[in-house]
Structure formats: structure tokens, C-alpha cells
Amino acid sequence: MDIKRAFVILLERWWIVAVTLVIGIGAAIVATLVTPPQYTSNAQLFVSTTGGTSSTESYQGDQFSQQRATSYAQILTSEILGQRVADALGLNLSGSAVAGKVTATVVPKTVLLDVSVTDSSADRAADIANTLSDEFIAYIVPLETPTGQDQARATVTIVNGAEAATSPTTPKLATYLIYGAAGGILIGILLVILVATLDRRVTKRSDAESLTGLPVLGPVASVTRSPEGRRTQLDKWASPDAEAFRKVRVHLQSIPTGPQVILVTSSSAKESTVNFSVDLAVALAESDHRTVLIETDSAHPAIAEQLSLHASAGLVGLLADTADRPDTPDHIVAPTTDRYLDAVPVGVGLDATPMLSTTAMRDLVETLRKSYSYLVIDAPPLSSSGSAAVLAGLCDGTLLVIDTKLARDRDVAAAVRELQGSDARPIAAVLATSSRRR
Known part of the structure; x- marks a missing residue:
């Protein structure tokens, strides 16, 4: 990435x-x-050595003091010294508990020791720091005094005593x-x-191109409209999403082979193409070309309600009635309020899937070809039904709609493989963003 x-x-x-x-x-x-608030009190100690008047002796003494300061820092945090402080202050704490409150560091390139004590009580932190300093000085005197001598080789002096903090260190x-x-x-x-x-959704044009190997159109907004919204659209489509569908129309009309029967499908069961198909049919009808929209997904019928069509047997009723099938489209299609747009709703009561591969369906498409410039066939998703693959053989080209909110790369790849295995003649993939409008 x-x-x-x-x-x-x-x-x-x-x-x-x-x-x-x-x-x-x-x-x-x-x-x-x-x-719980914690308070820190600080004390500072100075380490010095005795004897020596020349510059060489002074330098050597300073080096000795720095070395001693490093050792003293370890002693200041020892359990032994911690126990001496606890006994001196009468604290109900062990030596290791007191030592855990102490931090001792050597100021770089100096003979100074910074001693910090942190406790939940500001006064107790200061008492521990001051007592620790006193106990430490008393503790090292015998350690630094050679046997048989009265004077220690190194001495420690309190430079700054600890005071109770006025504000907590933490939090x-x-x-x-x-x-x-x-x-x-x-x-x-x-x-x-x-x-x-x-996230394996296909949301980018580059992703769709690499998965499908097709020209990618869009993005377009695939809007769910109410019947009133559809009536407004058919009267005058002036919403912002209209221009994107007009660009799709221009692309289809610019193809040299001029696809007349266009199949619309998607990759996965979650992706419905009915809204896209209606919008595409409206865009084609806008150019004063007679267009018919054919719905084939009997599991999710929608266009009869959306387009406020008159009650009819629909596609399933027509295909099931083999006795008296009309040869003219007037008895097959339902008109909409747009004089250039008609529709064939799927109907109810029967499953359209087994009927889509019949001679009756082929004859219907051929009949409609004679009277319409464009046939837009809305098919179920490829993963949920074989209808799209069956219908592909009746069409001049296929549009694969990719819903950017729902389509997964594996589903799109599988859909492309299925289209390639059928006589689908894919035209393009279309990126669509589904939304809902009342």
C-alpha cells in the first residue's frame, strides 16, 4: 500500500x-x-574526598569522588538502607518497600547525587528523602574510614534538603x-x-478494471425511488445522478456494433440491479428512442410498483400462456408516463427462472426487437441464479453492475468467469453506489 x-x-x-x-x-x-496522586520530593548530595593540595591530587580526588558517587547511587536504593529509614521514621513498611520509593542518579560529569522519593503523601515523601540522606551519610562513614584511621576517605554533604511537594507528580x-x-x-x-x-469490496475503478478486464463506467448513483419519485423522474429527470446515466447511454450508443438488447446483472445476491436498470432505461428513452424494460427476477419484483404500472399477468404469465401468445408488443408491454418508455414487469405467482431458457422467451425478445430501439433486461445476480447466463445468449451485450458498498472482489471475479463461460458479450462494468431516496 x-x-x-x-x-x-x-x-x-x-x-x-x-x-x-x-x-x-x-x-x-x-x-x-x-x-491515586503521587508526590515526589528531591534531595541533592555532594560527594568529596579528603586530602590533596596539588592540582594533580585534586583531579585524582575528583575522579575518585565520581567513581564513589556511582556506587553510592546503588547503596541509596538498597534494602538495608531502606530498612534503616523505616525504623527511624517508625513506618509500617519493609526495607524493600521503602527502597522501591527511592530513585538515585548521578548528575553526569559531577560528584552530585540526586535523590528522589515518591509517595502518596507529600510530607512522608519529604521525610523519607531527608531521613534517607542522614542515614546514608551515617552508613558510609565507617565504610569509608580505613582501619586504624579517624578520617574517612570520602564524605557526603547534603546540598539541598527535601521539601514537601505542593502538587502531585502523577497523575x-x-x-x-x-x-x-x-x-x-x-x-x-x-x-x-x-x-x-x-475490506475486500470493489470500490475503485482500477480494482474493477483489473478484476473484469472491461471498460469501467461510472460511478453512478443507483437510487431507490418511490412511485412519486419515478413519476417525477419520467416527467423531467433533473437530479444530479441523471448526468452519470446519460454518460453511460452515450457510451452504449457510441459502440460500433450498436447493442440493442442489453442485459444488466450483478455479481452477488446482495446486489440488486433493478434501480440501475430502470434509470438506464429512462436515460435511453430520454434520447427519443423507444425503450422497453424487461424484469426477470421473480424473487424480487419491483418495477410494477415503482413505475405505477397497470395490473397485468407480467412476464411469467405471458411465458406460461403458450396457447394464445400475441405477435405484437401492444399486448405484451405496459406503458409508462414517458411515451418512449414501456415495461414488462416480471409478474407474480410463478418462478420465472425455468421459463427464461424457453423458446417463448426467445420469441418474445425477437418480437420486441422489431418495435423498440433498446431492450433493457434486468437479470438476477449471477451468484444466485443462472438466469443471467441463460439470457446472455439472447442479448447483444451485458453490463456488469458493481455495487461499491456490497460487491466483493471474489464475487466479481467469479461473475466475470461465468460471463466468459457463456455467450454474454460483456460491454462494460459499471460502478454503482446504492442509496435510498423517499
Whole structure:
């Protein structure tokens, strides 16, 4: 995944980062409220050596003090010294518990020792730090005094005594907020990357082109309209989505072979193409070409209601009635309010699937060819029915509709393989974004 692609994905799913950012900030506030406050008191000690008046002796003494300071830092955090502090202050704590509150560090390139004590009580932290300093000085005197001598080779002096802190060291709301916000953003970015990796939807033109090997049209908005919305559309289609379908129409009309019978299908059962088929038929009829829309998905009949068509037997009734089938389209189709657009709803009561491969269906298509410039046949998805593959042999070309919200790459790839295995003559793939409009 390149940087540009990653940036686009972040922009598309920015809300995930926003949610994790809010959660991170909320967690920081909660952590601040529930975390017991801790106070830190600091003392500073100075290590020096005795003797020596020349510059060489002074330098050697300074080196000796620095070496000693490193060792002293270890002693200051020892359990033995911690126990001495606990006994001196009468604390109900073990030596290791007191030592765990102590941090001792050597100031680089100096003979200074910084001693920090952290405790839930500011006063107790200061008492421990000051007592620790006193006990430490008393503890090292015999260690640094050679046998038979009265003077220690190194001495420690308190430079700055510890004072009770006026504000807690932790928790700091500002610090927690920074960590919470940074953590929230980082987790959000990781979630976006994970979702993008696991999301196998076909949303980009380049993805559709590589999967189908076809020209890719769109994107178009496949809108579910109410009967009133369809009437408005047929009267004057002025909504923003109209222009995208007009571009699809121009592409179809520019094909040298001039497909007259156009099959519309999709890859998976979740993708309905009925709205796309109606909009495409309306766009073709807009150019003053007589167009008929044929619905074949009896499992999900829709166009009779959407186009407010008069009750009729529909496609299944026509194909089932073999005794008296008319040879003219007037008795077959239902007119809409657009004089250039007619429709053949699928009808109810019977399953259309087994009838689509009959001679009756072929004869119907051939009859309609004589009276209409365009036939738009809406077929069920390829994965849920073999109807599309059967109907492909009756058509001049196929449009594979890819719903960018629902289509998965494996389904699209399988649909292309099925189309290639039939006499489908695919024209193009169309990226469609499904939406609902009342």
C-alpha cells in the first residue's frame, strides 16, 4: 500500500480515528480521576574526598569522588538502607518497600547525587528523602574510614534538603491527555489499516478494471425511488445522478456494433440491479428512442410498483400462456408516463427462472426487437441464479453492475468467469453506489 493510497483510505475512514481519539481522551480523563496522586520530593548530595593540595591530587580526588558517587547511587536504593529509614521514621513498611520509593542518579560529569522519593503523601515523601540522606551519610562513614584511621576517605554533604511537594507528580491531566490522544490516534490509524486490509469490496475503478478486464463506467448513483419519485423522474429527470446515466447511454450508443438488447446483472445476491436498470432505461428513452424494460427476477419484483404500472399477468404469465401468445408488443408491454418508455414487469405467482431458457422467451425478445430501439433486461445476480447466463445468449451485450458498498472482489471475479463461460458479450462494468431516496 503506497503513501497516496494510505492517505486516501485515512480520509475515507477518518471517523474511525476520530472515535478512537475521543476514546483515548476519555480514557485519559478517567485514568486521571481514578489514579491515586503521587508526590515526589528531591534531595541533592555532594560527594568529596579528603586530602590533596596539588592540582594533580585534586583531579585524582575528583575522579575518585565520581567513581564513589556511582556506587553510592546503588547503596541509596538498597534494602538495608531502606530498612534503616523505616525504623527511624517508625513506618509500617519493609526495607524493600521503602527502597522501591527511592530513585538515585548521578548528575553526569559531577560528584552530585540526586535523590528522589515518591509517595502518596507529600510530607512522608519529604521525610523519607531527608531521613534517607542522614542515614546514608551515617552508613558510609565507617565504610569509608580505613582501619586504624579517624578520617574517612570520602564524605557526603547534603546540598539541598527535601521539601514537601505542593502538587502531585502523577497523575498530570495534561500528560495523560497527550498520551491518550496520541494512543487514540495511533490505534485509530492501525484500525483503519486493518479494516482496509480486510475490506475486500470493489470500490475503485482500477480494482474493477483489473478484476473484469472491461471498460469501467461510472460511478453512478443507483437510487431507490418511490412511485412519486419515478413519476417525477419520467416527467423531467433533473437530479444530479441523471448526468452519470446519460454518460453511460452515450457510451452504449457510441459502440460500433450498436447493442440493442442489453442485459444488466450483478455479481452477488446482495446486489440488486433493478434501480440501475430502470434509470438506464429512462436515460435511453430520454434520447427519443423507444425503450422497453424487461424484469426477470421473480424473487424480487419491483418495477410494477415503482413505475405505477397497470395490473397485468407480467412476464411469467405471458411465458406460461403458450396457447394464445400475441405477435405484437401492444399486448405484451405496459406503458409508462414517458411515451418512449414501456415495461414488462416480471409478474407474480410463478418462478420465472425455468421459463427464461424457453423458446417463448426467445420469441418474445425477437418480437420486441422489431418495435423498440433498446431492450433493457434486468437479470438476477449471477451468484444466485443462472438466469443471467441463460439470457446472455439472447442479448447483444451485458453490463456488469458493481455495487461499491456490497460487491466483493471474489464475487466479481467469479461473475466475470461465468460471463466468459457463456455467450454474454460483456460491454462494460459499471460502478454503482446504492442509496435510498423517499
